[in-house]
Amino acid sequence: MAEPVFRRLVLIGVGLIGSSVARIAMEKRELAAEVVASARTQATLDRVMELGIADRVELDPAKAVEGADCVMLCAPVGAYAALAQAIAPHLAPGCVLTDVGSTKQSVIRDVGPLVPEGVHFVPAHPLAGTEYSGPDSGFTTLFQGRWCLLTPPPGTDAAAVEKVSELWRRCGSMVESMEPAHHDRVLAIVSHLPHLIAFTICGTADALEDESRQQVLKFAASGFRDFTRIAASDPVMWRDVFLNNREALLEMLARFMEDAQAMARAVRWGDPTYIEDRVRLGRSIRRSLIELKQA
Numbered sequence: 001m002a003e004p005v006f007r008r009l010v011l012i013g014v015g016l017i018g019s020s021v022a023r024i025a026m027e028k029r030e031l032a033a034e035v036v037a038s039a040r041t042q043a044t045l046d047r048v049m050e051l052g053i054a055d056r057v058e059l060d061p062a063k064a065v066e067g068a069d070c071v072m073l074c075a076p077v078g079a080y081a082a083l084a085q086a087i088a089p090h091l092a093p094g095c096v097l098t099d100v101g102s103t104k105q106s107v108i109r110d111v112g113p114l115v116p117e118g119v120h121f122v123p124a125h126p127l128a129g130t131e132y133s134g135p136d137s138g139f140t141t142l143f144q145g146r147w148c149l150l151t152p153p154p155g156t157d158a159a160a161v162e163k164v165s166e167l168w169r170r171c172g173s174m175v176e177s178m179e180p181a182h183h184d185r186v187l188a189i190v191s192h193l194p195h196l197i198a199f200t201i202c203g204t205a206d207a208l209e210d211e212s213r214q215q216v217l218k219f220a221a222s223g224f225r226d227f228t229r230i231a232a233s234d235p236v237m238w239r240d241v242f243l244n245n246r247e248a249l250l251e252m253l254a255r256f257m258e259d260a261q262a263m264a265r266a267v268r269w270g271d272p273t274y275i276e277d278r279v280r281l282g283r284s285i286r287r288s289l290i291e292l293k294q295a
């Protein structure tokens with residue numbers, strides 16, 4: 001067995017992402033020799049102990065991080081500023097502070113200025129997830145074959161970046177570094193906008209008059225169903241993602257609305273070539289994803 005990457009890994013937040021990391025860490029013991037979990041509620045921590053996915057739990061994040069050589073924030077990004085404020089004075093010199101948040105400029109804005117001298121801040125984002133949340137929803141293969149993007153600020157200690165990269169490789173991920181602003185634009189189109197559309201289409205369907213709404217649910221298999229899976233995601237997490245990637249999300253939404261208008265015009269004026277071309281493009285994008293094993 002390989003030497004653990006860290007001595008003590010502290011996970012703050014043990015929902016889908018945190019509990020998946022915890023499960024991998026406990027199963028293979030290659031991520032860390034010891035796993036400590038912290039969350040917002042004692043009920044979650046009790047469940048973590050029942051599931052046996054941490055060695056120890058601690059409700060107070062400031063106490064949880066004591067003596068850690070790696071702290072990973074796995075809570076909704078809107079909670080990061082207050083969490084960073086609470087833990088910063090208790091981080092040991094040399095500790096690696098990382099995270100899994102879906103937005104990266106906001107994390108650097110909220111956490112960066114609070115990181116004490118001698119602590120290495122390596123923001124990260126595993127591009128893996130499901131619509132489920134909470135400590136029961138995690139599983140050890142979640143990150144297998146998926147990308148994990150790191151956005152270390154300039155001048156970050158290379159050894160700390162390498163340790164975080166190694167942790168994610170041991171979770172089964174491919175790792176790449178990226179500028180935080182670029183990350184947020186890419187994620188706005190591949191993840192945040194699709195979620196916005198899914199939440200919106202469910203709202204649109206729900207606002208239909210009674211009879212039509214019932215038919216929507218009855219015949220959902222015709223496409224609507226796929227949107228409902230995405231729309232089943234955690235409300236707090238997504239509220240925080242939208243509010244913390246505001247600019248990029250609004251830019252992608254504006255582009256999308258222009259393209260949707262163009263499609264509407266083609267439908268209105270009966271332009272079969274335009275419609276066919278767009279559908280063809282959709283198919284070819286799907287095929288590329290399958291070839292890249294990201295489908």
Ligand code: NAP
Nearest residue numbers: 013014015016017039040041044075079101102129133134
């Ligand atoms: P989740 O399943 O809803 O779990 C959130 C966890 O954070 C829970 O353990 C919760 O504790 C804890 N928490 C919430 N507020 C907290 C606070 N103020 N202090 C300490 N702990 C707090 O969420 P998730 O899906 O794992 O997402 C976690 C992070 O990963 C988010 O930043 C998200 O953007 C990112 N992410 C999510 C996905 C995805 O698809 N879900 C993918 C990649 C990255 P309680 O249970 O006690 O409330």
